Amino acid sequence: MGLLEVKDVNKRFGGLQALGNVNLSVAENTCHAIIGPNGAGKSTLLNCLVGKLIPDTGSVMFDGQSVLGRTPFEINQMGISRVFQTPEIFGDLTVMENMLIPCFAKRDGSFALHGIRSVLSEGELRDQAEQMLDDVNMLDKRNMHSASMSRGDKRRLEMAMCLVQNPKLLLLDEPTAGMARADTNNTIDLLKEIKEKRDITIAIIEHDMHVVFSLAERITVLAQGTPLVEDTPENIKGHPKVKEAYLGEAA
């Protein structure tokens, strides 16, 4: 059984069937990509996994527990971290503070009232955060105001914030959208490195086939809210149904 099990999930928005009988199983320690043309329901599916949307029917099990009805912070505490399409970081805070917040969340849970001890005295967490920053080559930027960084750096910071929590599952929502080729390649390298270094499961939603075929071990193709095929990248490449979904009937 996979780490993440999506069974018969349906979601309607008014008259639109956004997701129809989606079944998906993400095995532990794999990188699983979900691809599909625009409007295929990729984002809806993702939002159902993290607690932003609740499916009309079906079940979403993570690590043997249902995530349905839980809030995003509860789901994160279960071990799912999410990277957004446009980097979501704490822009008013420094890079180091950005890193410390997930460290605190990991150690103390969703709420803890440490109102007196100084942040400076949290040596262990600071070491953790610095180690992670070093891993993503951002240690020199730790005192920078995070809003003033480049988009690529923000993306790396966001990823570092997710990874420092040691999540069981990392969800990536088009992590290279809007990036230049060089940045995209850097991100691919970063993700490859992460995969080698740690035992982590990654689910990635992506448009860019270059990224998908560089990283994914399994690929699910989604079209009109329904999974079309699920297979290895080699088999997906020449699959007629995939071509059809992307290029239309004429092809």
Next chain:
Amino acid sequence: MFGLDKKDASLLLIVAALVAFAPFLLNPFPEGSAMAQFNAGYPDLMQRFVIFGIFAIGFNILFGLTGYLSFGHAAFLGVGSYAAVWMFKLLSMNVLPAIILAVITSGIFALVIGYVSLRRSGIYFSILTLAFAQMSFALAYSVLTPITGGETGLQLALDDPRIFGSATTAEGNIPVPGLFGLEMRDSSELVLGNWVFTFNVGYYFAAIVMLLSFYLAIRIFRSPFGMMLRAVKSNQQRLNYTGLNPRPYTLAAFVISGMYAGLAGGLMASMDPLAGAERMFWTASGEVVLMTILGGVGTLIGPVLGAGMIKYMENIISKINSDILHGWFAFLPDGLEDLVVTMIYPFIGKGWHLTLGIVFMLVVIFLPGGLVEGGQRVAKLFGRKKTDEPKSAKTEPAE
């Protein structure tokens, strides 16, 4: 020192020194001189400086850190005042139990209001707090008259029980609030040449409480909790997806700032044992917002500065009348003198609120960072390259 880093410790020491020597610093002009009306070193006004300082420091913990703009914080100040006066009526004239009850009561009050109001954010939150405060005002003003004294306010009486103290003094008067025998209104004067300096027990008591509150605020600003509050302001979505629940954090900040307001209210009643509903009116809530903004939102020292500025201006400006103005401009030719006086007159005396409103607008428009930011700009203007910004609340302290 005190678990603070060097910069924060020196800030605390500077504030402590200013507060300790305030009776000298605020009385720079000799008695009887033309400038004596700019003196502010008398007990009543100095008490207000530090008490409103506490109020603003607490408000800043909520507004400065989380960005939630409450328009109803005066309600907590009012509740604190009522609670303290009731302690004086029922228990004794010792200020400690009165202040403790004031803080607890306003804390509970803030917990209830905060729990409801914080279910919404943005302007909805502002309007909800405003509605709650106006409701509290209406209740205090008329409905709950047996508890609040209604229009006349809550006052001490000769026949109050005061079970742990005496209902009346030996002379048959109502006793005054004190701390184990030290009466809050006691003062001693130091006469040096033409200068008169007043040292008031109540002021120094309130000042010590203020320094403690300020110290606590610094600790909160530098703590993981303070960092979370800034994260709430910065990006709630990210906070949520990082496994943190924003609501208890904001609620804790709301309750803490409500307790600060209650503390200020309790101290106010300790200096002068009466409480009225007008302390809860929404313009009073607006005033603390102004103090915080004028000083500098989200900075440590800003609210203290802002509270001092506003209370000083209020006191001085509302005392000026047209005779004084004519005195000042007597050197001008008659016609011009009258013209200048007529032009300034609307802004002084009873026109203080007009000046206040204009200052409010000017600060929001031109100096959203308040006096602290203004100071920084001036410092920059003189080319003094600041390596570590005084606006340290927004940057991580140097390691």
Next chain:
Amino acid sequence: MDAIILQILNGLDKGSAYALIALGLTLIFGTLGVVNFAHGALFMIGAFCAVTLSRLLSLSHEVAIPGQTDFLGNPATRDVPYVFDIFGETVGASIIDWAVPLSILFAIPIMILVGVVMERGLIKHFYKRPHADQILVTFGLAIVLQEIIKYYYGANPIPTPAPAAFTGSFDFGAVIGFDPNTIIYPYWRLVYFAFAAVIIGAVFAFLQFTTFGMVVRAGMADRETVGLLGINIDKRFTIMFGLAAAVAGLAGVMYTPINSPNYHMGMDFLVLSFVVVVVGGMGSLPGAVLAGFLLGILESFASMREVIDIIPGINQVIIYLVAIVILLTRPRGLMGRKGVMED
């Protein structure tokens, strides 16, 4: 039954004022995205337009009364308003009598001017600033405006009567078939309600049937897209601000006979109008009107002796209580649209 109708009628005038102010507030919020704490001040300025006009009309000069002397033996004089000189005594007297309704004509240009100046001079610069800044700067402006009025007109309420034809009350119960003297209702309140209904209808018609209104409504729904169509939305929004100011001002003009205007009436109404807007749903025009009347009537019911005897002081807090309950159970308000001020 008659008691219920009476309370509904009593709630109508306050409800009308709430509705008119809230309409402008929500219009400004919906179009400009600005939370205007100075909107109550516009209501107050409108009321003082009426005060000013009635004072202007009563300006007079002394005229000797032929053949009479006062006790010192000087020729006796009497004050004759200038309008008498211009229009003659009968017409002049009725002009003075009708000062409040005439103030409508006087107030419209003034209010539009005030609104446009306010928007161009101040609020324009706050579109991109946080809501907190908008609240604060308009709050400061409200204080300034009310203090200016206080400086020139004093702190006391200034009685400004309705035309003689509309003072007094009539037996509304008898008109609709109840026993005589059960429902006595002042004429002017009925006038106020009718006036409010006309204004509200005019605003809706304007937004519904003119191209201008269509663009504004489109802008309320999606400002960016409308901007992309090459339509100068900002200019229209300035005009909308002037319009909202005029609506609030007219509400104030006609309210003067019901409550003598004073400098803080704007603030008093503002807090409640905010509550009305929130209950109706931020950015919803029908919601603002509906909530305005509902809350006005509710307040009137809560003021009934029978109710106060059971729950003392309920009339003071009922609106706030209802607002809090609605905000918590229906965060978008009664008729709020999805996507407006979602958090």
